[in-house]
Structures are given as C-alpha cells and as structure tokens.
Amino acid sequence: MMNQQQRGILGRSNVGAELIRLAHGLASGSSLNLQTRVRISLYLAARDLCVYPLAELQESGRKAGLHSAEMAGNMTGISHDKQGSACLDFVAAVIDGKPVLDTAQYRNMMLAGFRQEQVLEVITQATIHLLLVRLCAAITTHAETVNFLPLACSSTALESQS
Template structure:
C-alpha cells in the first residue's frame, strides 16, 4: 500500500492538471508513479520535464529504456523495472534485449558500453574512473551523449527512489528482479 496519497487526476488543478493531462495523452492513462509525484507540483514538473527533455535527446529511446531497467534492477525498484520493460518493448527492444539490459549486458558493443558505464555510476555512487569514460568514447559516444547517459541515470535514480520509498503500487505487468539491491 502506498505511503502517500495518489492524486486523482480528475481533482487536480492548474499546471498539475495540465501535466497529468499530457501524461495521460502520452501513456493512455496516468501511471501511479505520476499520481504519487503530483503531490508536489514542483517535483511533477521536474520529472515530466526531464522525461521530455531526455526523450528529445540524442540517445535512442531503446537505449534509454535499457539503461532504466539496469538501474531499476540495481535499486530493487519493481515499479520502474516493470514500466521501463514495457516501454523498452514499445521502443523496439526484444524481450531478450530487455532481460539482458536488466542484468547490465548487451550483445551490441555500444549498448554494452553504455550499460556498463550507467551501472558503474550507480554501483560506485558516481565515483567512476577516467577509464570508465574512455570506454564510452571507444564505443563511439561523444561528450554530449556521455552527459545524457548520466542524466538518464539521475532521472532513473529519482524515479526509483520515489517508487521504492513511497511504495507506489505497480500498475504495469510485474517483471522479476535479477539481483538484490546493493
């Protein structure tokens, strides 16, 4: 059971109502995570704005979703794992690609490098080495893409923490975690 109220979009007003309407247009429904975050108009604006900005970034949507499931698995976030697995499939990833990404792996060298970097940022609490960044460059990522990977990590940490800390009820098909949170 959630630890805070979920905002009913039909009772929201002002900018929160507008953003929940945008979210409903994007997903067909307002997922519970957004209903929880809508308790703070500032937090909702931050989260929704970050999703929009990164969605229009240079990293392909599929890679963004693969990063998201790898981070969700490390943070024991059932909600984000379920949501981003579904979104990854919509972005063109196979079930196998999403399962591999969840474990931080990929058969594609570029994706593998991005996942290794993203999981290192989480596992090392951002205390990565110069070699971690160099591995991304060797895989063909430029500085802008490297910063976007870090931004994806940060956004996913935010959403993971919201969902785990506030025990947001799952409204996507459950996906089994592959590893316990560190």
C-alpha cells in the same frame, strides 16, 4: 519501481512534478536512440530505480527492435551490442554512488561511439530516476494516508523521439 499511487504522490509535490517533467523532457529531446534509452531504463527497473513499469518498458523495447533475450540481458547489465554493453557498464558505475567516475569507464563510452553530450545524458537519465525513486520513498514512508491523484507517467515518453 514506482507504482501508480507513488507517482501520484510524487506528482503533487513541486519538486517531484518537476523531476517527472525533466525525465519526460530528457526522453523527448534525447540524442540517445530509443534502444539505448530502453536499455538504461530496463537496467534501472531491475534495481527498482526506474519510474516506468517494466511491462511498458518491454513494449517500448519491442517497438525499438530489441528482442526478449536482449532485454532480459539488459536487466542484468549485459548487452549483445558493443555500445549497449559500454552504456550499461557506465550506468552501473553511476548508480554505485562513486563520487568520481573512472576515466576508463568514460573512455569506454567514447570508444563505443558515444559523444560527450550523450555521456552526460546517460548520467542525467540514471540520476534523475534515482532521485525520483528516493524522493517517492521518502514521501511514502512518512504518509499514513494517501489522497490518491493519478499522474500520467508512462514509458511512452521514451518513445517520443526515435
């Protein structure tokens, strides 16, 4: 998970700032409900692949009606909700880096009630977070000193459309 300092570094690069804006834009114009967006982010955060702090994600989850046990399960890829479970299985396949996703995984998403554009949005959300974290790691690995410029990047973007 990126800390405030890393987000500041990332926000100073044109590509990084654009990716952060894209991640926020996805949340604000999302066709996915808030619970699904939070589930995805919790799962990614547990793997250090999320730009949002865990405490903020958990607060967003509570606001969305997710209880603590559900959120803990989401972090391990488990959901008590059929649609949430299919989504987390799909996200796991996306971040495993397979060049082609299994047809059965896509079919499971459709059977769980996701529309094609929502499946594409899940893929995009997962890969944008992955790109942000990798870009930040590349930037901070080679920086000897950091001129800290804080960047406002919080999970409230997840809540911008409920």
